[in-house]
Amino acid sequence: MIIQLEPSINQDQIQALKNKLGEIKYKANKVTTQYGDYLVCVGKKEFDIRSIGKMPGIKDIHRVSDAYKLVSKKWKVGQSMIDLGDGVKIGDGQFALMAGPCSIESEEQIQKTIAHLKANNVKIMRGGVYKPRSSPYSFRGLGIEGLKLWHSLAKEAGIKIITEVMMVEQIESMADYIDIFQVGARNAQNFNLLDALGEVDKPVLLKRGMSGTLDELLQSAEYIFSNGNEKIMLCERGIRTYENAYRNTFDINAIATLKEKSHLPVIADPSHGIGVRRFVDKIAYASTVAGADGIIMEVHHTPEKAFSDGQQTLNFQEAEEVYQKVRKLREIF
Numbered sequence: 001m002i003i004q005l006e007p008s009i010n011q012d013q014i015q016a017l018k019n020k021l022g023e024i025k026y027k028a029n030k031v032t033t034q035y036g037d038y039l040v041c042v043g044k045k046e047f048d049i050r051s052i053g054k055m056p057g058i059k060d061i062h063r064v065s066d067a068y069k070l071v072s073k074k075w076k077v078g079q080s081m082i083d084l085g086d087g088v089k090i091g092d093g094q095f096a097l098m099a100g101p102c103s104i105e106s107e108e109q110i111q112k113t114i115a116h117l118k119a120n121n122v123k124i125m126r127g128g129v130y131k132p133r134s135s136p137y138s139f140r141g142l143g144i145e146g147l148k149l150w151h152s153l154a155k156e157a158g159i160k161i162i163t164e165v166m167m168v169e170q171i172e173s174m175a176d177y178i179d180i181f182q183v184g185a186r187n188a189q190n191f192n193l194l195d196a197l198g199e200v201d202k203p204v205l206l207k208r209g210m211s212g213t214l215d216e217l218l219q220s221a222e223y224i225f226s227n228g229n230e231k232i233m234l235c236e237r238g239i240r241t242y243e244n245a246y247r248n249t250f251d252i253n254a255i256a257t258l259k260e261k262s263h264l265p266v267i268a269d270p271s272h273g274i275g276v277r278r279f280v281d282k283i284a285y286a287s288t289v290a291g292a293d294g295i296i297m298e299v300h301h302t303p304e305k306a307f308s309d310g311q312q313t314l315n316f317q318e319a320e321e322v323y324q325k326v327r328k329l330r331e332i333f
């Protein structure tokens with residue numbers, strides 16, 4: 001059960017509410033976010049929710065039977081939208097393209113990517129400066145210095161930045177240089193990281209774990225929301241299955257299903273989703289038709305020379321075709 005509190009609720013009214021919840025043996029968790037105050041209540045007893053709904057200081061009350069509560073669509077009217085400023089919005093009908101390399105590599109690469117994005121009216125650039133790699137000997141990113149350089153160039157060009165944060169300790173030093181924190185598949189259930197991202201007022205794109213169910217993804221999102229940050233996007237990036245004809249199995253079902261289960265924007269990552277360059281465009285189109293609120297895609301001026309994930313990265317010409325066709329599809333669906 002979710003109880004939305006009026007900002008004007010006073011101490012006496014809170015006490016009366018607590019007494020009432022005590023009577024029916026519901027445990028209440030207070031959540032305060034950048035947008036509102038909630039009590040997330042868990043209990044078993046059947047009761048008439050109107051008896052709480054009509055109490056003073058209560059804005060609204062909803063029954064939510066899912067394991068996840070605040071990220072559920074069951075209580076919120078409409079879809080959530082994330083406003084990055086400068087007219088860049090994601091969700092609730094606002095579609096976002098995000099593109100860039102797997103890893104940030106050099107000033108030249110950043111400049112070339114920014115020029116490509118600007119020429120195609122793509123407002124958000126992706127790129128990793130802290131890279132989770134299977135092998136410790138692979139390129140692991142340029143770190144905070146790379147992020148600072150990228151930020152100075154992107155800001156000048158009016159381009160927003162999405163990049164992965166891997167540890168709680170990195171959050172503070174990165175926050176001023178990013179527009180969206182990405183939580184990678186490998187950290188989808190790093191609950192300490194999720195708790196900490198709940199405490200910053202920055203959008204978070206949360207990727208689905210390598211073998212994570214949708215319920216697990218939504219409960220991970222609940223960690224962020226319940227710690228105070230409502231600016232969350234869910235990302236389908238493929239899961240590991242028995243099929244080895246491609247890197248991951250992109251779960252197209254997840255797009256439509258998450259949109260029904262949650263009010264949060266849903267983003268598709270076709271690059272990691274299939275992991276095969278020549279098929280990335282098809283998965284991007286399918287995701288758009290399935291109802292994604294955005295696409296995050298790996299692009300590079302020379303994919304053959306990319307420091308990471310070149311095998312699933314499009315060159316600028318290939319990417320342009322995807323942006324154009326995705327935009328056309330958006331007009332139809």
Ligand code: PEP
Binds near residue numbers: 186
């Ligand atoms: C990435 O975006 O480059 C990345 C490492 O993604 P994922 O966490 O989905 O593997």
Ligand code: MN
Binds near residue numbers: 308
């Ligand atoms: Mn990658």
